[in-house]
Amino acid sequence: LINEENLWLIAFLDEEGNTVFKNRSIPKEILVFADPVVRGHEGLKINVFTRSKNTEGLGFVALRRKSGKGTIIMCVDEEGFRFRSLGFSIQRAVEETAQDSDIAYLFMTDERGRILGLSGNLPESRKKESRKGSSSEVTASVITSKIVFKGHSLLEIAAPVLVGQYTCTMRLGLSTDVAGKILRKNRGGIFISVVFMVFITLFSMWLLYKNQTKHLYKIREMERRVHQAERLSAVGRLAAGVAHEIRNPLNAISMAIQRL
Numbered sequence: 001l002i003n004e005e006n007l008w009l010i011a012f013l014d015e016e017g018n019t020v021f022k023n024r025s026i027p028k029e030i031l032v033f034a035d036p037v038v039r040g041h042e043g044l045k046i047n048v049f050t051r052s053k054n055t056e057g058l059g060f061v062a063l064r065r066k067s068g069k070g071t072i073i074m075c076v077d078e079e080g081f082r083f084r085s086l087g088f089s090i091q092r093a094v095e096e097t098a099q100d101s102d103i104a105y106l107f108m109t110d111e112r113g114r115i116l117g118l119s120g121n122l123p124e125s126r127k128k129e130s131r132k133g134s135s136s137e138v139t140a141s142v143i144t145s146k147i148v149f150k151g152h153s154l155l156e157i158a159a160p161v162l163v164g165q166y167t168c169t170m171r172l173g174l175s176t177d178v179a180g181k182i183l184r185k186n187r188g189g190i191f192i193s194v195v196f197m198v199f200i201t202l203f204s205m206w207l208l209y210k211n212q213t214k215h216l217y218k219i220r221e222m223e224r225r226v227h228q229a230e231r232l233s234a235v236g237r238l239a240a241g242v243a244h245e246i247r248n249p250l251n252a253i254s255m256a257i258q259r260l
Contacts, residue, residue: 008058009075013038020070027058030075034062038071048081083110086166090117104154104173111167120173123149149173 009030011022017038019026036042048059060075076084090108094117098106105120115122143158153176161168 007074008077008080009060009073011073013071013073015069017071026073030058030060030073033060034071034073037062037064040064040068048076083114083116086163087116090163090168093117094119102174104149104152104175106170106172108161108168108170116168121150123147123173146176147173 007023009022009024009026011026012020014020031038033047034045037045043064045062046060048061058075058077059081060073063072063074064070065072094106094108098119103120105118105122107118107120107122108116110116141160145156145158147154147156154173155176157172157174159170159172161170
């Protein structure tokens, strides 16, 4: 419990105020503040958000047991307070995320393997790992594995999540049937995307081919016209030369006739 809840101190006192159990010594200032509960004058005393030097910077809760016989005192330090605050926020986010009935469980752990948020029924193996506070809970990449829980085969997906300055691990448990549906749906989407991309590629190639063919036709037509113009120009030059050659003898004959 101390490890799971990140408590700095937990102590059990009897009716007389004698300590029955404690994981460490109780500061005198905490005992002074908890005295009304210990004496039975109050049922609950909380001092979490208004921590002061008088309580050594610790937040505490003093609670009278339901039977009225004894008191429970719990204290958290600065790290524990941040842990609990983070846990409340993550728990709410996890509950909102896991509203889908297809999700068997969803939980998030910190670097020490402590559960920050949980929704659904957690497998016993994961509970044991959490109680041990194993650092092996942290994963550096997305990991998938198959587990059997209550006679059902589940697909578990573990992924690293950075929450502020904390490196956490989120684990999602899905029924293999649900996971299969998701995979089939994704495969269908991928197939449609591939077909669409192939169609776009072929259509683009067809447009490119048509455009290139049109340009080649225009180039060949231009070349044909240039060749034709060159041939006409050559014929014109040849005709001019022939006319000049014919005109010279005719001029000579004309001059000879005039002299006669």
